Amino acid sequence: MDRLEQFLDRAERLLERIEPLLPPVQTAPDWDATTAFRWQRRAERGYLEPIAVTPRIELAHLHGIERQKTTLLRNTRQHLAGLPANNALLWGARGTGKSSLIQALHRAFAAQGLRLIEMEPEHLTDLPRLLPLLAQRPERFIVYCDDLSFDASDHSYRALKAVLDGSLNGCADNVLLYATSNRRHLVPEQMADNDQARISGGELHHGDGVEERISLSERFGVRLSFHPFAQERYLEIVRSWIEHLGGSDGDSEAARQAALAYALDRGSRSGRVAWQFARDWVGRQGLPAAEHV
Structure with a gap:
C-alpha cells in the first residue's frame, strides 16, 4: 500500500470516529425556505438540504424539443392537479436539453406548489426513507435524478425496480420520479447479450438477463428520446x-x-x-x- 492509500485509509477511519460527535442532521427541512432540495447522506443517515439558487431556465428558452416539452409539460400538469401521472425517463444524446427541461418545469410551476428534490443515482435506494417525509406534505414533488445509469455488474437497479413498482407509485401519491440518462435502458448493452437471443415466429426474443434489465426502463410510463440536432x-x-x-x-x-x-x-x-x-x-x-x- 503506497503512502496515498495509507493516508486515505487513515482519513476514512478518522471520519468514522468523528461522525458520532457531529450534531444530528435535520431530516425534515424548512419547507418554506426554498422550492428545491437535494438529498444528502452522512454516513448512514439521509437528509434534505435546501438549494438556495436554482438555474434560471425558462421553457421558452428550450428549442428543438417541442414534442418532448409538450409531453412532459402535460404529465407535470396532471401531477400538479392531483390526477394520475407517470414517472418519466428522458434519454438520449448529451447536451440536448434533458436536464434543462426538468429544471425549466420546476421554475414554471414552483409557485403552484411543485417542489424539486435532486437525488444522486447511488442514493435512489434511499427512496423508502424519503417518501414518508413527502407523503404528508400538501406540495407535489418531483424527485429528479440526473445521469442515471448502471454498470453491467451493478445489480442495484433491481432495488430501484422494486421502488418504482411499489413505494413511489403507491405510498406517496404526491411524488413522481423524473430521470435523465444517456442510455435508453439505463444499462450498457453488450455484444454478448445477443448470444441469449432467439428467433420465434419471425420475432426476436431477448434472453432473460437482457429482459430483466430492459424491464427497468419500462417502469417509466413516460419515455422521451432526445437526439442530436440537424x-x-x-x-x-x-x-x-x-x-x-x-x-x-x-x-x-x-x-x-x-x-x-x-x-x-x-x-x-x-x-x-x-x-x-x-x-x-x-x-x-x-x-x-x-x-x-
Missing part, C-alpha cells in the same frame, strides 16, 4: 440564444460559420453547444476590437 436546427437555436443574450447579429454569415466551426471542434450539435457558443460570441462581440484574440 445543422439548421442547431443554427436556429444559436440565433435564439444570441438574441436572448442581447446580440443582434445571430443571422449573420460570420455567426453562422463560427457556430458550425464551434460545433465541429466539439464533435456535437446540441443545445448545450449552441448555448456555449452564443455566450462566447456575444461576449466577444462586446469587447473592444483591440482586445479580440
